[in-house]
Amino acid sequence: MTLSLVDLEACFEGVVPSIVATADGNGVPNISYLSHVAMVDDEHVALSNQFFGKTSANIRMNPRATLIVVDARDGAQYRLELTFAYSLDAGPLFEHLSLQLDASSAQVGMAGVMRLRALDVFRVIRIEAVRTTIDPEQKASPRRDRLTAVARVVELIAAATEAEGIVDATLNGLKTWLGFEHGLFLELYEERRQLVTIGSIGYAFSGIGSEVEMGDGIIGAAAASGSIVKVSDMSRIRRFNAAVRDSSSDENRTRSIGLPGMPDAMSQIAVPLAIANEVRGALFLESRARLAFTREDEAALSIIARHAAQALSLSERTFEEAESERRAPFSPATDRGIHVAHHRFDDSVFIDGTYVIKGVAGRLLAWMLEQHLANGRNEFTNREIRLDSGLRLPDFKDNLETRLLLLRRRLEEKLLPIRLLRIGRGRIGLEVEGRAGLTREGV
Numbered sequence: 532m533t534l535s536l537v538d539l540e541a542c543f544e545g546v547v548p549s550i551v552a553t554a555d556g557n558g559v560p561n562i563s564y565l566s567h568v569a570m571v572d573d574e575h576v577a578l579s580n581q582f583f584g585k586t587s588a589n590i591r592m593n594p595r596a597t598l599i600v601v602d603a604r605d606g607a608q609y610r611l612e613l614t615f616a617y618s619l620d621a622g623p624l625f626e627h628l629s630l631q632l633d634a635s636s637a638q639v640g641m642a643g644v645m646r647l648r649a650l651d652v653f654r655v656i657r658i659e660a661v662r663t664t665i666d667p668e669q670k671a672s673p674r675r676d677r678l679t680a681v682a683r684v685v686e687l688i689a690a691a692t693e694a695e696g697i698v699d700a701t702l703n704g705l706k707t708w709l710g711f712e713h714g715l716f717l718e719l720y721e722e723r724r725q726l727v728t729i730g731s732i733g734y735a736f737s738g739i740g741s742e743v744e745m746g747d748g749i750i751g752a753a754a755a756s757g758s759i760v761k762v763s764d765m766s767r768i769r770r771f772n773a774a775v776r777d778s779s780s781d782e783n784r785t786r787s788i789g790l791p792g793m794p795d796a797m798s799q800i801a802v803p804l805a806i807a808n809e810v811r812g813a814l815f816l817e818s819r820a821r822l823a824f825t826r827e828d829e830a831a832l833s834i835i836a837r838h839a840a841q842a843l844s845l846s847e848r849t850f851e852e853a854e855s856e857r858r859a860p861f862s863p864a865t866d867r868g869i870h871v872a873h874h875r876f877d878d879s880v881f882i883d884g885t886y887v888i889k890g891v892a893g894r895l896l897a898w899m900l901e902q903h904l905a906n907g908r909n910e911f912t913n914r915e916i917r918l919d920s921g922l923r924l925p926d927f928k929d930n931l932e933t934r935l936l937l938l939r940r941r942l943e944e945k946l947l948p949i950r951l952l953r954i955g956r957g958r959i960g961l962e963v964e965g966r967a968g969l970t971r972e973g974v
Contacts, residue, residue, distance in 0.1 A: 534658040536570050539600060539609055541822050543570050544763035545631075546603035551578060553589035553596045561585050568600060569628055571652055575616060579628060580649040587651070590615050596653060599661070603764065603821055608661035613653035620649045630756050677831040680708035685838045694846055694932040695953075698730035701814070701839045706732055709831065711816045713793055717743065718804075718812040718843070718933050719754060722925050723890060726754055726813055729937050731791055738791035739940045740888055753801035754813045759829050761800040763822050782886040786879050798823035802832045804840035811840045847932055867965035869948050873897035875973040882947050891924065892938045898922055899961050900949070900969050913957040935959055 542549070549565040563586045567579040576598070580587060590596065594615035601608050619625045629647040684704030691697045698716045705711045713733035717726040726743040743750045749760040782788055796817040804812035814836050816824070824832075872881045879889035880896050888896065895916065902908045913931055917924060924931065939951040939959075949967065952960035 534609065534660065536573055536576065536655060536658070539602065539658070540570070540826060541602045541604050542600035542609065543568055543576075544603065544822055546764035546821060547601035549601070550599040551586060551596055552598075553586050554593050555589045556592040561589055565598075567628055567631065568598065569624065569650075571624060575652055575654055576611070576613070577619070577624060577628070577650040577652045579647055580618070580651050590651060598653075608663070610659050610661055611655055612657040614656055616652045616654050618649050618651050625650050626756075627758060630752060630758055630760060631762075677709070677827050681831045681834050683708045684835050688835075688838050688842050691842065692846065693953075693956075694729075694843060694936045697839060697842045697846060698933075698936070701835065702730055702732040705814075705816070705832075705835070709828070711818070713796075713818065714814065714816040715750075715791070716812070716814060716839075717750065717754075718930060719745075719810060720890070720930060720934075721928060726750060727937065728788075728790070729933050729940075734791035734793075736789075736791055737940070737944055738788060739944055740892075740937055741788040741790040743790065749799055749801045750813050750815050753803050754810050757803050757805055757808060757810050759800065759802050759833065761798075761824055761829070763798050763824070765797050765799065783881070783884065786877065786886055786889055793817055793819065795819055797821045800824045800829070800832065802829075802836045804836045804843075806837070806840050806844055811843065814839070843933065847928075847930065865965050867948065869963065869965045869967040871897070871900055871949070871967055871969045873969065873971050875971060882945075882949055885945055885947065887945065887947070888938055888941050891922075891929075892934045892941075894922060895934065896938055896949075897969065897971075899959075900963075900967060903961055903963060904967065904969060909961045909963075910954060911959050911961070913959075 545567050549568045550562060551565055552560060552562050554560045565578055569577045569579075571577050578598070596613045596615070598611040598613055599608060600611065625647070628650060684701070687700035687704045688697055691700045702714055702716055705714060714731065715728050715738065716730035717728050719726050723742075724745045726745070728738050728741045731737045731739065743754075745751050746755040749762060753760040797819055798821060799815070799817040802814045802816075803810045804814065814832065816832070818824070870883055873879075873893065874881075877889050878891070878893040878897070880887045880893040887893070898916075898919070898921070899911055902911070916922060916931065917929065935951065939953075942950050948964040950962045950964075952962055954960040
């Protein structure tokens with residue numbers, strides 16, 4: 532059977548190091564291990580050039596090389612005969628591999644050490660399977676019709692008109708139609724340059740409100756670069772954010788919500804949510820299986836992420852409240868006292884000593900509660916929130932819908948006596964089960 536580079540896709544995921552053999556002008560051989568080998572097209576591969584002074588020198592004297600690659604799924608090995616074509620130190624392919632390498636290095640505390648200097652591109656002359664006395668283990672992998680899957684997920688997203696529906700349609704669609712059971716939906720909040728989790732699936736705790744700095748780990752790297760970042764074998768590197776903080780006491784102390792994750796994840800992928808090359812957030816997925824995300828999955832996820840970003844943007848622009856009659860003020864069913872503390876320096880809010888949220892979302896909650904205590908109000912509209920200059924919403928792209936979604940889900944998750952309710956298009960209800968008191972702390 533004639534082999535092509537496409538048949539060797541799993542060999543280029545960086546799971547098993549590849550081996551390259553070169554020789555100098557006198558025929559003296561040199562062997563080096565490679566961290567990354569990438570398929571450029573049907574006839575070329577690119578080898579990462581980080582520390583290989585001898586390999587590079589040999590190639591300049593003798594342009595022939597032999598490469599051994601290993602399929603991590605079954606251990607099959609392949610020998611590629613190569614001839615040097617050219618080097619790259621810029622461009623889309625170089626930037627993509629450099630990003631992958633930087634993200635992987637940062638996860639093991641070596642950010643900036645294993646920096647990619649160049650890519651040496653080779654033309655593949657011949658591919659042959661390495662003979663072995665052991666038959667490779669054949670594992671049947673389920674074949675997914677990704678085109679149909681993408682169509683179904685996009686249909687679900689298009690049918691949703693509010694932020695909550697869009698987020699849930701995206702994550703549930705990925706699980707139902709593509710089989711990805713663990714993932715996060717994060718939106719970029721420009722004023723803090725942070726990605727904030729507004730939806731999740733498959734985790735013991737949701738992690739709603741957890742934050743990732745731009746450029747941090749594979750999620751932050753994908754958002755900062757606008758490119759997909761993928762790791763296919765987490766056993767080779769320390770997983771991102773391994774110390775997951777899920778206790779209320781830790782949240783109360785740090786004002787930080789732990790990012791959920793799988794301690795035994797083997798594959799991770801982060802896909803930017805972008806519109807017209809402007810990043811609005813990221814999708815993050817992980818799996819216990821090695822090589823869980825193929826190149827076809829990357830293409831499918833990219834399409835889905837763009838549709839989700841477009842849908843959220845449209846929702847924010849067109850979401851105006853529907854006029855309706857005002858309801859009677861909500862009467863608390865209990866005389867339970869509720870203490871709410873708003874810390875002005877970071878707009879963090881605590882309810883009965885439990886940390887809820889900070890930033891713009893915290894400021895919104897304190898403002899609504901203040902209105903409720905002053906005149907008994909329990910309904911608010913998006914329009915009046917946006918018109919109140921005291922709330923200091925970001926001038927550009929205020930993300931109001933998703934901030935309210937984040938706040939509502941956070942209150943529900945903590946089982947607190949104060950909740951937000953969707954009561955109509957562009958309208959939010961405040962439910963207080965008790966007698967609340969609000970204190971403002973700090974300047």
